[in-house]
Amino acid sequence: MTESIDLSKGQETPTSPAVSSSSTLLNVDDIEVRYGTIRALKGVSFHVNEGEIVALLGANGAGKTTTQKTVSGMLRPSLGAITYDGKRIDGIPAHELIRLGICHVPEGRHVFPRMTVHENLEMGAFRFKKIDQTDLDNVLEMFPRLKERYKQLGGTLSGGEQQMLAIGRALMGKPRLLLLDEPSMGLAPLVVAQIFEILRDINNSGVTVLLVEQNAAQALGLADRGYVLETGEIVLEGTGSDLLADDRIRAAYLGEEIAAS
Amino acid sequence: MNTATRATLRRLAACLLGGFVLALMVGRQEGSLNDFGISFHQAVVGPRIFVFLLIGLVIFVMVTFWPRVVPYLTRPGVAPLGAGLLAVLAAQTVMNWYDPLVSSTGNGKFSGVRTAANASPNLSSVSVAFFGWLAWTLVIAALVACAAAIVTRVRVFGYVTAAIGIVGAVLAYVAHSAVVDLDGGIDHSLGVYADIVGFLLLACAGITAVHARAEVADTRGFLRKVMGYRPGLPIAALGVILGLLAFSTAGWFGALQINDTLAQAHSDFDGTGISSLALNYLGWLGWTLFGAAAVLSLAATYLRNRMLAWVSLILSVVGVVLTFLTLRSMTDIGAQVAPQFGGTWKNLGAGGFLACIVFSLFAAATAMVISSTSAGVRRNVRAKAPTDELPVTSMVKGFRRSSNAMPLLIIGGALALFYPPTLTLTWQNVLVGQIGVFVLLAVGLNVVVGWAGLLDLGYIAFYEIGSYTTAYLVGALPVKPPSWLQMSPLVSIPFAILACLIAGVLLGAPTLRLRGDYLAIVTLGFGEIIQILAVNNPGGFTGGPQGPTVPHPRIHLGGINITWGQDNLPYWYLLLIMLIVVIVLFYRLEGSRLGRAWAAIREDEVAAQASGVNTTRVKLLAFAIGASTSALAGSFFATQVGYFDPSLFTLQASILIVAYVVFGGMGSLQGAIAGAAVLTWLPQFLKAQVPQDDRQMWIGALVLAMMIFRPAGLLPAKRRKAELEGLDAAASSETAAVPRAGAM
Known part of the structure; x- marks a missing residue:
């Protein structure tokens, strides 16, 4: 497993924001994805720099999840290119992308319901021959809840705990780029805040994060930069704070009555 | 009429x-030509129906007053009562009591012996009475007395139960031996022994009911305490009892005609040119070996002495070899x-x-001693005086530690090796052609259905491909292979496996995108295509x-010459190796990375993909x-059976194998083995119990009851159990300590 050795080397080098903002880790160039005859993405382009948190926003059906699935290798773009760390990765299946350090937390959490928390985390490290004890300790330290429920079955956890388990499982794969699809879905605001806090910690430890979200306020508060998707196209981009201040965003996602005022 | 009453009435009706x-x-x-409804008449019109209605009524009362029944059901004595009743009922309804009757009248069971006993004037009156009315009266009396003992806890009832149980056991033995002595036939039946065990259990139930101090029975704890008192001692004791039977009364030669005991065999074989070792064994060596091994293993288990245990273990192995x-x-x-007594x-x-x-x-008993006296436990024993009892907890621990797989493997291995030769030819045939082959198939299908969660309804096709590949390679098909490729049946097995691997990949590659029902339909089609092709x-x-x-298989390798023929027993050993x-x-596979990957995709395919599977x-x-x-099984089957035709490989066979896996417990290796073994054994067993045409009905009823009351299967896998019984039910005990509230 030469890739994994390279990766661990790459991960050990500290990635200070100043250095990383200049190097592009993920570049999505004008991709088009079709479901049969329906064009779900009509030429989407964006990039994620090393060490950043980038948020991908959009309403239902805008193409957020399609984008995320395409990046994580579960869908194949019909046009366009995705480069990761200087290499073309479009068309590489998901299980191989994980070896390159792209781990993803699928939409709707998808924990293994009849495996214990421990077994779930173990599955996250499936690409390694042996489970890395320090990784496990780190995850359990990050999510004390999971430590409490270590022997409990995944399906018996609450929604927030399952989300934590899904994130923890992805971390067990030693990600360089972590893809998250709607981590706030169906969770109480307090829990969402807690999870976003943890995402910041993860990012601070050197993991680049691409976040697909509907919860614009929370996501933009966390993200360095953001893109807004509408019916398969990027319509806006900017830094998190800029977008948060943008009238159109406020109208569309934060429910503020800009037009009336 | 309120809803509660209506529900109760509905339950009564049900x-x-x-x-x-x-x-x-x-x-x-079945009806008769004169009266098509005769069986209905017999079943419904007549006093018999009231017995069954009474059963329904009892169940109704039990269900309705369940909360009030439960405290009595958990009392001490109920478990042995149930076990004893079950044993006695099984002995007196389905088991054989006297083998010669099977060949003469077709009914060697309890009822058959009763008919014969009534017809023979020379039989002792006790025996006639026992088979006639006494046995059942004793069972009912014991049941009533024991129930009274459990409910009232009055000592007298318990003692009465014990007395009835012991009398029943003694009478069963006396009555049975009276029949055997009178008739003098050779009898291998086990009914009387089961009956004796059952009656003794009833006696135990009575004593337990009135002497146990606890309000709630702890059967498992009791058994653990008994087994844990001295690890291996119960097994050694069982060995002594069976050994006494083996060396004193059991037949050693002339299975079906003369049934020589050890002593008779010694005098019969004296001077026939038998090896001196064998002659000595029959004369004194056998008894000596048995006595020495028995004393040593009893001593080793009682004293928990490693040294004695090793000596006894070696002696036991020598005993088996000699x-x-x-x-x-x-x-x-x-x-x-004496060729007239068989080849x-x-x-x-x-x-x-x-x-x-x-x-x-x-x-096995001494192996338990050796494994349980390792390290801590042994030091503990030595430090204390021999009279000083270990506290129960540490003994229980000792048992648990020693209850490792080794002794079980020894016992299982011994049964697999030495039990089949004592079976009748019919049962040997069933063991090889039905139980063995289908266990192999079920274990294979369990990988696909149980572990990977892919419903395969065309599994028999691979069995068929395996059979035909072997048939082709040995030159049994109309199209012969080139002469350099023609080989003997056993050599063809790897090629059959290879053929099926390719066939599996060819079928799987395009279809495995499909999930659930769609995959099932495609595999079903595949199975049909292969069968129709054949x-x-x-x-x-x-x-x-x-x-x-x-042709049957044979091995000519250097000095080794083994030929398999018509006899089924040698095939059993071949199959056992496979x-x-x-x-x-597969056991190793389950815990491997691949096994975990299967579990993952069965649980959640998206998550598995996200985890890098x-x-x-x-x-x-x-x-x-x-x-x-499946190919291995098919290849074996083809060469064992000698002749086969494509009508065996129908969809029904595929579905049956799926049923075995589900019945045993999907995803559990032991379950697949047990499921296939039970469901292939059952039809053969039922042959002697119910009319031929009713067998499927009873099997169906059993499967139905199983799926209602134990949907996870006979020996369920832990994870699959959680799936069916809800996640909370199967959560580990650690979970119970965690408060359920506090959702996030």
């Missing part, structure tokens, strides 16, 4: 209807001198094999519905591994 249906099921099913050598010598000489390995009684099992029991005989390849005739190899491999490859592997196991 229970009575259940009794009615049971009444229809028990007894003859017994085996003696048997071989006996059977060879016997076949030469080689067919002229021996059960005694010699029982002796082998006895020595294995001693070995029937339609494309290009004259398969020989059509006629089917090929495959089974052990496959089971050990190559789902397509892993599913394909499951398919290929399942297919190759």
Whole structure:
């Protein structure tokens, strides 16, 4: 497993924001994805720099999840290119992308319901021959809840705990780029805040994060930069704070009555 | 009428209807030409129906007053009462009591002996009475007395139960031996022994009910305490009892005609040119070996002495070897001198094999001592004076630690090796052709259905491909292979496996994108195509519905010459090797990375993919591994049965194997083995119990009851149990400590 050795080397080098903002880790160039005859993405382009948190926003059906699935290798773009760390990765299946350090937390959490928390985390490290004890300790330290429920079955956890388990499982794969699809879905605001806090910690430890979200306020508060998707196209981009201040965003996602005022 | 009353009434109706249906099921099913409704009449019109309605009523009362019944059901004594009743009922309804009656009247069971006893004037009156009315009266009396003891806790009732139980056991023995002595036939039946055990259990139940101080029975704890008192001692004790039977009364030679005991065999074989070792064994060596091994293993288990245990273990192994050598010598000489008693390995009684099992029991008992006295436990014992009892907890621990797989493996291995030779030819045939082969198939399908979660309804096709590949390679098909490729049946097995691997991948690669029902339909189609291909005989390849005739296997390797023929027993040992190899491999596979990947895709395919599992490859592997196991079974089957035709490989067979896996417990290796073994054994067992045409009905009823009351299967896998019983039910005990509230 030469890739994994390279990766661990790459991960050990500290990635200070100043250095990383200049190097592009993920570049999505004008991709088009079709479901049969329906064009779900009509030429989407964006990039994620090393060490950043980038948020991908959009309403239902805008193409957020399609984008995320395409990046994580579960869908194949019909046009366009995705480069990761200087290499073309479009068309590489998901299980191989994980070896390159792209781990993803699928939409709707998808924990293994009849495996214990421990077994779930173990599955996250499936690409390694042996489970890395320090990784496990780190995850359990990050999510004390999971430590409490270590022997409990995944399906018996609450929604927030399952989300934590899904994130923890992805971390067990030693990600360089972590893809998250709607981590706030169906969770109480307090829990969402807690999870976003943890995402910041993860990012601070050197993991680049691409976040697909509907919860614009929370996501933009966390993200360095953001893109807004509408019916398969990027319509806006900017830094998190800029977008948060943008009238159109406020109208569309934060429910503020800009037009009336 | 409020809802509660209505629900109660509905339940009453349902229970009575259940009794009615049971009444229809028990007894003859077919009508007669004069009266098509005769079986219905017999079942419904007549006093018999009230018994079944009463059963329904009892169930209704139990269900309705369940909360009030439960405290009594958990009292001490109920468990042995249930076990005893079950044993007595089984003994007096379904088990054989006297073998010669089976051949003369077709009914060697309790009821058959009753008829015969009534007809024979010379039989002692006790025996006639026992078989006539006494036995059942005793059972009912014991039941009533024991129930009274459990409910009232009055000592007298308990003692009465014990007395009845002991009297019943003694009478059963006396009555049975009176029949045997009078008739003098050779009897291998087990009914009387089960009956004795059952009556003794009833006696125990009575004593337990009135003497136990606890309000709630702790049967498991009691058993653990008994077994944990001295690890291995119960097994050694069982060995002593069986050994006494084996060396004193069991037949060693002339299985079906003369049934020589050990002593008789010694005098019969004296001067026949039998090896001196065997002669000495029959004379004094056997008894000496048995006595020494018994004393040593009892001492080793009681004193928990490692040294004694090792000596006893070695002696037991020597005992098995010497017994085996003696048997071989006996059977060879016997076949030469007295061919009228059967050929080689067919002229021996059960005694010699029982002796082998006895020595294995001693070995297992001492193995328990050796494993349980390692490290801490042993030091503990030595530090204290011998009279100083260990506290129960540490003894229980000692038992738990020693209850490792080793002794069980020894006992299981001994049974697998030495029990089949004592079976009748019919049962040997069932063991090889039905139980063994289908266990192999079920274990293979369990990989696909149970572990990877892919419903495969065309599994039999791989079995068929395996059979036909072997048939082709040995030159049994109309189309012959080139002469350099023609080979003997056993050599063809790897090629059959390879063929099925390829077939599995060819089927799997395009279809494994499909999930659930769709995959099931495609595999079903595949199975049908393969079967129809074999029937339609494309290009004259398969020989059509006629089917090929495959030679039996043989090995000529250097000095080793083994030939398999018509006899089923040698095939059993061949199959046993295959089974052990496959089971050990799969056992390791389950815990491997691949096993975890299968569990993951079964649980959640998206999450598995997100965790880095190559789902397509892993599913394909499951398919290929399942297919190759099937090929092994098919190849074995083709060469064992000698002649087969495509009508065996129908959709029904595929579904049956799925049923075995589900019945046993999907995803559990032990479950697949148990499921296939039980469901292939049952039809053969039912042959002697119910009319031929009713068998499927009873099997169906059993499967139905199983799926209602134990949906996770006979020996369920932990994870699958959680799936069916809800996650909370199967959550580990640690979970219970965590408060359920506090959702996030």
